[in-house]
Amino acid sequence: MLDFSKNYFDLFGLPVGYIVDASSLADRYRDLQRVVHPDRYANGTEQERRLSVQGASLINEAFETLKDPVARAAYLLSLHGVEMDAQNESTQDMAFLMQQMELREELESLREQAGPFETLLDLSGRINKQITDLVAQIAMQFETPNDEQLQEAREILRKMRFLQKLRSETERVEAELEDRLN
Amino acid sequence: MALLQIAEPGQAQAPHQHRLSAGIDLGTTNSLVATVRSGKAETLPDPQGRHLLPSVVRYRQSGIEVGYEAKQSEVDDPLNTISSAKRLIGRGVDDIKTLGSQLPYDFVGQQSSVPRIKTEAGDISPVEVSAEVLRQLSERAEGTLGGPLEGVVITVPAYFDEAQRQATKDAAKLAGLHVLRLLNEPTAAAVAYGLDKGAEGVHAIYDLGGGTFDISILRLNKGVFEVLATGGDSALGGDDFDRCVAEWIMQQAGLDENVSPGMVKRLMQAACTAKEALTQTEQTDIEVSIEAGESWQGSLSREQFNSLVDPLVTKSMMACRRTLRDAGVSVDEVQEVVMVGGSTRVPRVREKVGELFNTKPLVDIDPDRVVAVGAAIQADILVGNKPGDEMLLLDVIPLSLGIETMGGLSEKLISRNTTIPVARAQEFTTFKDGQSAIAIHVVQGERELVADCRSLARFELRGIPPMVAGAARIRVTFAVDADGLLSVSAIEQSSGVQANIEVKPSYGLTDQEIETMLRDSIAHADQDKQARSQREQQVEAERVIEALQAALAEDGERLLDAKERQQVDAALETLRNVSKDGDQEQIKNQIAELEKSCGFYVERRMNQSIQQAMSGHSVDEFEQ
Numbered sequence: 001m002l003d004f005s006k007n008y009f010d011l012f013g014l015p016v017g018y019i020v021d022a023s024s025l026a027d028r029y030r031d032l033q034r035v036v037h038p039d040r041y042a043n044g045t046e047q048e049r050r051l052s053v054q055g056a057s058l059i060n061e062a063f064e065t066l067k068d069p070v071a072r073a074a075y076l077l078s079l080h081g082v083e084m085d086a087q088n089e090s091t092q093d094m095a096f097l098m099q100q101m102e103l104r105e106e107l108e109s110l111r112e113q114a115g116p117f118e119t120l121l122d123l124s125g126r127i128n129k130q131i132t133d134l135v136a137q138i139a140m141q142f143e144t145p146n147d148e149q150l151q152e153a154r155e156i157l158r159k160m161r162f163l164q165k166l167r168s169e170t171e172r173v174e175a176e177l178e179d180r181l182n
Numbered sequence: 183m184a185l186l187q188i189a190e191p192g193q194a195q196a197p198h199q200h201r202l203s204a205g206i207d208l209g210t211t212n213s214l215v216a217t218v219r220s221g222k223a224e225t226l227p228d229p230q231g232r233h234l235l236p237s238v239v240r241y242r243q244s245g246i247e248v249g250y251e252a253k254q255s256e257v258d259d260p261l262n263t264i265s266s267a268k269r270l271i272g273r274g275v276d277d278i279k280t281l282g283s284q285l286p287y288d289f290v291g292q293q294s295s296v297p298r299i300k301t302e303a304g305d306i307s308p309v310e311v312s313a314e315v316l317r318q319l320s321e322r323a324e325g326t327l328g329g330p331l332e333g334v335v336i337t338v339p340a341y342f343d344e345a346q347r348q349a350t351k352d353a354a355k356l357a358g359l360h361v362l363r364l365l366n367e368p369t370a371a372a373v374a375y376g377l378d379k380g381a382e383g384v385h386a387i388y389d390l391g392g393g394t395f396d397i398s399i400l401r402l403n404k405g406v407f408e409v410l411a412t413g414g415d416s417a418l419g420g421d422d423f424d425r426c427v428a429e430w431i432m433q434q435a436g437l438d439e440n441v442s443p444g445m446v447k448r449l450m451q452a453a454c455t456a457k458e459a460l461t462q463t464e465q466t467d468i469e470v471s472i473e474a475g476e477s478w479q480g481s482l483s484r485e486q487f488n489s490l491v492d493p494l495v496t497k498s499m500m501a502c503r504r505t506l507r508d509a510g511v512s513v514d515e516v517q518e519v520v521m522v523g524g525s526t527r528v529p530r531v532r533e534k535v536g537e538l539f540n541t542k543p544l545v546d547i548d549p550d551r552v553v554a555v556g557a558a559i560q561a562d563i564l565v566g567n568k569p570g571d572e573m574l575l576l577d578v579i580p581l582s583l584g585i586e587t588m589g590g591l592s593e594k595l596i597s598r599n600t601t602i603p604v605a606r607a608q609e610f611t612t613f614k615d616g617q618s619a620i621a622i623h624v625v626q627g628e629r630e631l632v633a634d635c636r637s638l639a640r641f642e643l644r645g646i647p648p649m650v651a652g653a654a655r656i657r658v659t660f661a662v663d664a665d666g667l668l669s670v671s672a673i674e675q676s677s678g679v680q681a682n683i684e685v686k687p688s689y690g691l692t693d694q695e696i697e698t699m700l701r702d703s704i705a706h707a708d709q710d711k712q713a714r715s716q717r718e719q720q721v722e723a724e725r726v727i728e729a730l731q732a733a734l735a736e737d738g739e740r741l742l743d744a745k746e747r748q749q750v751d752a753a754l755e756t757l758r759n760v761s762k763d764g765d766q767e768q769i770k771n772q773i774a775e776l777e778k779s780c781g782f783y784v785e786r787r788m789n790q791s792i793q794q795a796m797s798g799h800s801v802d803e804f805e806q
Contacts, residue, residue, distance in 0.1 A: 008398070013796050017201065028404050028796070030403070030404075030408075030574070031793055031795045032792065032796070033406075033576060033793055034406075034572065034574050034795065035576060035791040035794070035795045036227070036788070036791075036792065037574055037576075037602060037664070038663065038664045039363065039560075039563075039564060039574065039575065039664065040564075042362045042363060042564035042565070043362075043565060043566045043725065043728075043729055044729050045726050045729055045730070045776075045777050045778045045780075045784065046773075046777055047781055047784050048729070048784050048788070050789070051784065051785065051788060053603045053663055054605070054662070055602050055788065055792075056664070057603045057604050057605040057661065058605075059604075060600075060601045060602075060603065060604055061604070063601075064601070090286070092323055113504070131531070163300075167276070171507060175503075175504055176508065178500070179500055
C-alpha cells in the first residue's frame, strides 16, 4: 500500500522544492487517484476498500498542500525541521503590520460605500499582488536553504498567512454585498 | 494460465460475465431506474411504458401501493399517501416544525429522533417510504434484466448533508440493495452529458428538481470529472414554485390557512398544472374545486407567475454566485451550463441562469432522465463490467464539518468543497485528573455558532486510562468517505489505548432501529430470516472470492511466489467450503479470516498499481 512515511513530493514523484509545476502536479494527482480511489475497489474486499479510502485521503491531502503556495511553504519548512505555531506566531514587521491595518480599514469602510464593487476589485487585486510578491521572495529562500534563509522563509510565511486571511475576509464581504443586492 | 483455473469443476467461473447493476435517481416527485445494456445506458419503463415512477407510497391496512396507483389517491386519501419523502429523509423532529406545516401529514411519536407519519398501516418513517420506492424500481430492473442486481448507484442532491445521505443509504439497506456508491446528482448528470458530448473544460450543472436545488462546477479532463465546488439548497425545488402559486390561489379565492389536507393537495395539483402550462403559454386558466361542490376559477399570466417565483429563483442565483467563488473560477471560464431537473423547464429559470452565466443554457438533454443515466454508467463501471475504464469522479463535501468548542462555537475541521475522501485528525485532552471520558459533538454547516449548524452526532470517548489533567492526548480522526459519510476513530496517544466511541446520531435511525425494521419487513414478507441472512453472507462471500480470483488472474503469478500462492489458494478453498453450508456467523468469520491471511497480497497489488501509475513519468521532465 501507499507508503505513508513518504513525503508529499516523493508521493507525487516531484523534486522537493518550492517551485512546483501546477500542471504536472495535477496530472500526477489524477494518475494516482485513478488507481487508488475507492471507486476502483467498489467490488473489492473490505480491506482493499479501507486501504483505498486511506490512500485516496492521503493523496487528496498531499495535493491540497502542494497546490496552495501558503500550505506548501509551511509543509516545506516542516520538512526542513521548522515547525510553525500557526495560532500564536506573528510577524513583528511594523511597516507590514501598519499596511495590513490600513487594508483592513479599507475593507471595513467598503460596506458603507455606494458602488463598492470596483473598490473591492481593486483591493483584492492589491492583496493578490502582495501575495504573488511574497511567493517570489519565499521561492528564493527555498532554493538552497541554510538556517538563516529558513528563518527568513518563516517570516515571509507569517506575512503570507496574514494576507491569506485578509483575502478570505475580502471574499466574505463580497458575498455579503452581493447578497444584499438581491 | 493453467494456474488460473482454480474453480472446482462444474462451478461457474466466467470472468467476463456481465454483472447486473442499475442507477437509481431517487427524486422528490419522481424516481427513475436506468441500466447499461449492450453498452448503452437507458432508463427502464414499467410494463405500461412509463419511465417515471411517482415517488408516492400509499399505506393501507390491506397493503402498500407505490407510484401512479398511490398518486391517484393523493387527494382522496391524503393522510395515508406519502409523497415528497425526500424532503423529510434524514431530518429531525425539529425540522418538521418548519417543513411539516407545508406537508399535510399526521406526525406522531417521538421515541426516536426520526419523525414518523401516522398511517392506516402504522407509523411510517421517511426512510421506509423511500425504501418502498427503491424496492419498486429495483424489481423493475430485475424483471427487465432477468436476474438479481449485484449493486446499485443511488443519486442524492450534492447539497445533502451527512444525515440525509446516511438516511438514503439506510433506505437502500431496508430495500435489500447493495449500494456501490451514493452519487451526487449533478455529478451523475455531468457523466451522462460529458461522456455523450466528449466535453472538456469547466462546466456548470444547474440542477433544480422537485424539492432540491444543486449547483456544481466541474472540470472535465480526459475522463476525470473533478468537482471544483458545489452549492445549493436541499429544500428548494418545483414543489416550492407550486406552493407559491397555491398560496396565490388561496389568497384570490379567499381561503384561510385552515384548509383540509385534501384541499391542500388539490391546490398543489392545480398550481403544478398551471406552472407546467405556463412553460408553453403566456396565460393559463385555473379551476379548483373548493369543498361543498363549489369551485374557484381564475387565470394566471406568465408575468404574474414570474413575480411569484422570483424570490426562489433569486435564492438559487445567490447559491450559483457563491459556488463560482468557491470554485475559484470566473463566469467567463465556464464553457457551458447544463440544465438538469424538471423545474428547469420553467422559462424564468432559463432566462435568469442565462443572464448570470452570460451564455445560453443547454436544454437539449432530457432533464428528467440524465441523472439516472449517469448513475447507470457509474454503476456499470463500479460493479466491474469495464475493467480498465479511465473514468474517475472526484467529488467534494458540500458543507463544512466541525466540532463544538467552548462557548458553543463550531471549529471547522474539514471545510466545504474539500475533495473526498478526506481524513483529518484533532487532538483532545482531559481537563480533570483521572477523567475517563470526553464528549464530542460533531456539527455540519458554515455558521459560527453550533446552534446555527446542523447537529450530526454526539460521541463519547470512553476508556481513557487514568492520568492527571491535560496529560492524555487523544487523537480523534474524522474520516469522510467517497459517499460523503462520516466515521470517527480515536486513540489515546501516550498509552495507545483505543478509546471506545459511542455514536449517537442526532438524526437518523440507530442500527437497532434499522435491524428492527428489517426484521419487521421480513416477517411481513413471511420469509425465513435465518435463510435470508445466510444467503446475504453467501453473496458477500461470493463477492470476496470473485474479487480475489480476478486479482489472481491478473497478477497472481507475477506478485506471488509458489508458497504464497498456496496460502492464498488454501484460504480461498476454505471460504468456498464454509460458504456452501456454514451459517451466517461462520461465513462471516471465514471472510475475515481470508482477508487477514491475504492482506499482504492486497497491499502488494495496490503498491504495484501505484508504481505503475507513476512510472509513466520520469523525474527528468521536471529537472529541465
